[in-house]
Every structure is written in C-alpha cells, then in structure tokens.
Amino acid sequence: MIFVTKPAEMLNAKRKGKRFELRIARLWEKHHGGEVKRSSTVNKELDNEGVDLIGTDPFLIQCKAVERNMDYAPILARMPADGIRVVIHKRNNQPPLVCMYLDDWLDLTECYLK
Numbered sequence: 001m002i003f004v005t006k007p008a009e010m011l012n013a014k015r016k017g018k019r020f021e022l023r024i025a026r027l028w029e030k031h032h033g034g035e036v037k038r039s040s041t042v043n044k045e046l047d048n049e050g051v052d053l054i055g056t057d058p059f060l061i062q063c064k065a066v067e068r069n070m071d072y073a074p075i076l077a078r079m080p081a082d083g084i085r086v087v088i089h090k091r092n093n094q095p096p097l098v099c100m101y102l103d104d105w106l107d108l109t110e111c112y113l114k
Contacts, residue, residue: 013066020065020090021052028056050078057083064089072099084108 018038025036036055039047043054053061060083062075072087076099079085084104090096 016065017063021063024061024063024088024096025053025055028053032056046080049080050075051080059084059086062087067091070099076101 021038025038028034028036034055036053039051039054043051046054046060050062051060052063060079062079062085064070064075064087066089070087070089072089075087076085084107085100087099088096089099
C-alpha cells in the first residue's frame, strides 16, 4: 500500500516543525540568554547539515516534531563534528526528548558533577 502525502499535509508539517524550532529557541534564550535563530534563515550550509538553531554554542541542535519513531544515529552523524550534537524530538501530548552521543553526555555530566 502506498500513502501519498497531500501538499496541505506537507505545509502543516513544515509549520509544525518551524513552531517547534522557535519554541526551543525561545526556551534556550530564556534559560541561557543570547540570541537564537533558525538556521534556515541565517546559514544555509548548517541547515543543509541538519543543524536547526544558530546561537546555541557549543551545541548543534536538530529539532524534530514528528510522531514516528526516529533513528537518531544518521541525524547525529550528518551534523558537523565540531560541537555537541543534539536531537530534540517532540511527539504530540508528550514532553520533548533529547538524544545525543553517550561520550558527549558523559563529558557534560563530568563538568556538571565537578
């Protein structure tokens, strides 16, 4: 069986993704300060490498607002290796989850626990 996505559904998905990116950007600004922007409006190269937000150094953040299960490994692998790569995944009626490489998480916890 083949499912065809209607153009209106694709636009709604893009709007949902944009809203989620903006939500995460505002949360970052509230908690950490600075100015966070969507990469699609600032840096097309980073956007093409899977980084959604600019101004979150040293974190490279990809935001996903989709219901399906995600394979995070290829998303993280596609992102530049010069930062801490993070995927933030939001499903309907559930809190967002953060996925990152274990080594990066261990580095973060080591700094925090010192």
